[in-house]
Amino acid sequence: MAKGDPGVTTRGRRAAPRSKQATRADGPELVQLLTPTGERIESATGPDGTEYRVDFTDEEYRGLYRDLVLVRKLDAEATALQRQGELGLWASLLGQEAAQVGSGRALRTQDMAFPTYREHGVLYCRGIDPIMPLGLFRGVDQGGWDPNEFKFNMYTIVIGAQTLHATGYAMGVHMDGKTGTEDGEAVIAYFGDGATSQGDVNEAFVWASVFNAPLVFFCQNNQYAISEPLERQTRVPLYQRARGFGFPGVRVDGNDVLASYAVTRHALDNARLGQGPSLIEAYTYRMGAHTTSDDPTRYRIASEVEAWQAKDPIARMKAFLTRQQIADESFFAEVDEQARAESVHLRERVLAMPDPAPVTLFDHVYPHGSPELDAQRAQFTAYLESFEGSAH
Amino acid sequence: MSRIKEFNLPDLGEGLTEGEILAWLVKVGDVIELNQPIVEVETAKAAVEIPAKWAGQVRSIFHPEGATVEVGTPIIAIDTEPGAGPVEEPAAATAIPAAAEAAPVEAAVAPGLTGGPAPGGRTAVLVGYGPRTTAAKRRPRKGAVPAQASAPIAAPAPVAAAPVAPVAPVAPVAPVAPVAPAANGRGGALVLAKPPVRKLAKDLGVDLAGLTGSGPLGSITREDVQRAAALAAAEPLTVTAPVTAGASFGADREQRIPVKGVRKLTAENMSRSAFTAPHVTEFLTVDVTRAMKALDRLRGRREWRDVRVSPLLLVAKAVLLAVKRHPMVNSTWAGDEIVVKDYVNLGIAAATERGLIVPNIKDAGRLTLRELADALTDLVQTAKTGKTTPADMSAGTLTITNVGVFGVDTGTPILPPGESAILAFGAVREMPWVHKGKVKPRQVTTLGLSFDHRIIDGELGSKFLRDIGDFLADPEAALLAWT
Numbered sequence: 001m002a003k004g005d006p007g008v009t010t011r012g013r014r015a016a017p018r019s020k021q022a023t024r025a026d027g028p029e030l031v032q033l034l035t036p037t038g039e040r041i042e043s044a045t046g047p048d049g050t051e052y053r054v055d056f057t058d059e060e061y062r063g064l065y066r067d068l069v070l071v072r073k074l075d076a077e078a079t080a081l082q083r084q085g086e087l088g089l090w091a092s093l094l095g096q097e098a099a100q101v102g103s104g105r106a107l108r109t110q111d112m113a114f115p116t117y118r119e120h121g122v123l124y125c126r127g128i129d130p131i132m133p134l135g136l137f138r139g140v141d142q143g144g145w146d147p148n149e150f151k152f153n154m155y156t157i158v159i160g161a162q163t164l165h166a167t168g169y170a171m172g173v174h175m176d177g178k179t180g181t182e183d184g185e186a187v188i189a190y191f192g193d194g195a196t197s198q199g200d201v202n203e204a205f206v207w208a209s210v211f212n213a214p215l216v217f218f219c220q221n222n223q224y225a226i227s228e229p230l231e232r233q234t235r236v237p238l239y240q241r242a243r244g245f246g247f248p249g250v251r252v253d254g255n256d257v258l259a260s261y262a263v264t265r266h267a268l269d270n271a272r273l274g275q276g277p278s279l280i281e282a283y284t285y286r287m288g289a290h291t292t293s294d295d296p297t298r299y300r301i302a303s304e305v306e307a308w309q310a311k312d313p314i315a316r317m318k319a320f321l322t323r324q325q326i327a328d329e330s331f332f333a334e335v336d337e338q339a340r341a342e343s344v345h346l347r348e349r350v351l352a353m354p355d356p357a358p359v360t361l362f363d364h365v366y367p368h369g370s371p372e373l374d375a376q377r378a379q380f381t382a383y384l385e386s387f388e389g390s391a392h
Numbered sequence: 393m394s395r396i397k398e399f400n401l402p403d404l405g406e407g408l409t410e411g412e413i414l415a416w417l418v419k420v421g422d423v424i425e426l427n428q429p430i431v432e433v434e435t436a437k438a439a440v441e442i443p444a445k446w447a448g449q450v451r452s453i454f455h456p457e458g459a460t461v462e463v464g465t466p467i468i469a470i471d472t473e474p475g476a477g478p479v480e481e482p483a484a485a486t487a488i489p490a491a492a493e494a495a496p497v498e499a500a501v502a503p504g505l506t507g508g509p510a511p512g513g514r515t516a517v518l519v520g521y522g523p524r525t526t527a528a529k530r531r532p533r534k535g536a537v538p539a540q541a542s543a544p545i546a547a548p549a550p551v552a553a554a555p556v557a558p559v560a561p562v563a564p565v566a567p568v569a570p571v572a573p574a575a576n577g578r579g580g581a582l583v584l585a586k587p588p589v590r591k592l593a594k595d596l597g598v599d600l601a602g603l604t605g606s607g608p609l610g611s612i613t614r615e616d617v618q619r620a621a622a623l624a625a626a627e628p629l630t631v632t633a634p635v636t637a638g639a640s641f642g643a644d645r646e647q648r649i650p651v652k653g654v655r656k657l658t659a660e661n662m663s664r665s666a667f668t669a670p671h672v673t674e675f676l677t678v679d680v681t682r683a684m685k686a687l688d689r690l691r692g693r694r695e696w697r698d699v700r701v702s703p704l705l706l707v708a709k710a711v712l713l714a715v716k717r718h719p720m721v722n723s724t725w726a727g728d729e730i731v732v733k734d735y736v737n738l739g740i741a742a743a744t745e746r747g748l749i750v751p752n753i754k755d756a757g758r759l760t761l762r763e764l765a766d767a768l769t770d771l772v773q774t775a776k777t778g779k780t781t782p783a784d785m786s787a788g789t790l791t792i793t794n795v796g797v798f799g800v801d802t803g804t805p806i807l808p809p810g811e812s813a814i815l816a817f818g819a820v821r822e823m824p825w826v827h828k829g830k831v832k833p834r835q836v837t838t839l840g841l842s843f844d845h846r847i848i849d850g851e852l853g854s855k856f857l858r859d860i861g862d863f864l865a866d867p868e869a870a871l872l873a874w875t
Binding site: 080082086089292295301388 | 439
């Protein structure tokens, strides 16, 4: 799809082609504002002519860097905890920090997010205590945050299911008349490249499109659906699928936190103004395993991983901050120390998590209980009390 | 808390019960940091590094590399305050591994039963099915119910319990000794065994009532039945010829080697390939004297002085050139379509200490002869040192097996799954051969080509083999004619 293709409906501001265009190293129409070597690109044009740019203060640039480092460090600590037998499972986000922090920071307070089980970076940006998902993966709770308070739904393990939940929610937002102004509400649904093969996701595309839902479909294309490579999921670039459903799609460099921010912010604003859904394909790479139960060396080659290592989201941000003298060594050391301290703190709190009492199983099934559930609880309590030395 | 902390092998992947120690990355006495990688463990799902759970000094390592360890078993002890002077040896540190090593298969039940000394008083079971647990762990019920009657396995002292004495798999002792059924606390004709086990017992003529089960809740397992059958068969022998077998052979003069690792994978691949792809094998005997002379000339060249030049190199080149002339042989049967590949990932079967492996040279068709020689050398070195990665072995498209190194003439190789042709390269021998009308001593070898008849007909297979032979008979002429 060439720029200016007459068949494409454009809604964004159509900017005159600029001399400083995004490099096309990763294929056509990849929106990029920060190259892998840390070169800043002033603006980039999407496939529909929308011009993307960001204008951050030095403090905001440093803040994004801090987010990236902290999110990666906490994720690494969780992986280590799983290897040490303290978590049952962990889905690492290694390599996808920029896509998550960029999109997460683009959300406004009133916006609602629907994550998969890997959105630890978005969760962090929503202001949720990073310990929360660890309780879920340790098996001591069901994930402890309040989705309404933080506007961040529970992790969804079923692949793609959350896109339908998000669509329904966004339709509700629209019907409640909370769209159509600069201050309107928008919804974002996260999913992966593998999920695009699910019926749920395609149904969500149809519904969101037809009902003009204020929804951003944010697909982190990390190249693998567990072990299945992208070419076994699609014959066209994923972002182009949007066109068939009747809404715009854009591919962004998912390892570029600035471009991920710019593209998401634009799509959310369109949604909140009542202009309907859009699809963002954040082109990235899962540097680690699918989960701790997976061994990626069995299905992908080392040279591919190395090639993506050169596109690391944190390294390019660091190079940019250094070159522009926005940050110096003492800042980087301070961020590293903060990350270390927070990870140690996280570890201590995970190890101190109490095992829940068996009867708490019944606690959050219904908001106000039910007679049948109460009977089951009573029966189970009596059973537990039949043992000697029972505390129940 | 004790300053010496033992780290138990965790369930690394949702319901696994064991892992194999691939390599220790630390040794006794090393001072280690929190989260420093200490050991590589391979499970049924993945090979992973485990980071240290505590900083400190390594005090003991309980299992050697290559050992298969049950989840929940201690693998390493770390002194978390190495600067604080001497400590008394914790009892568990020596007792458990000793038992585990004496009987690698059965004894591991003991730590599994007790749940292991996990921190915080939790059992070592984390998720999934984990290590075995028994009813004996449950607290006794209140009231008048006699505790013994409700617990099928009487085991009041958890650690010492292990009602099944730890035994080596072939040692004919406790578990199969005929025991009155009443002794297992069930007091009647009720015997726990799954239907397939009952069928096996019937086939082997073993009376289930005479066995003590080693499975969950005292149920009789397949192994119990097989052991009993083996014992029954061995009994007359032990009377006449006591203890004559070698170290690894039991009284029945049979050795039982668990099928795992490379052997298991090889077996699965070979059975799958042999019974899905209809194999045809053709042979061709070739006078390779000219090729051998060409190799000598190559070795004599200055720029090839440090390169390992073997006959296999020319065979590989011959195969790659022949594939270009007949691309269809480099293909995969994919059910409703045939996938023909433009690249050749050339597999070389290698015998290593861990068994047969088939690493491949990626996109070998693009390499110059010199690059091919280097790639072959690399591949062999990597295989010999056991460093071949799964990625090295995946996505092969066509394979050569060099059986000649074992001194045999040829064979009928089985296709690696997903490939359509495999060439066996036999020994090069000096043989009487008719050369220019006279019988002369010539260097001769036999090539054996197996191919998948679903894709490759006899004509194509023959042409492909013939081309390889033509190249080896006269490489210079073939190069001039084909390239």
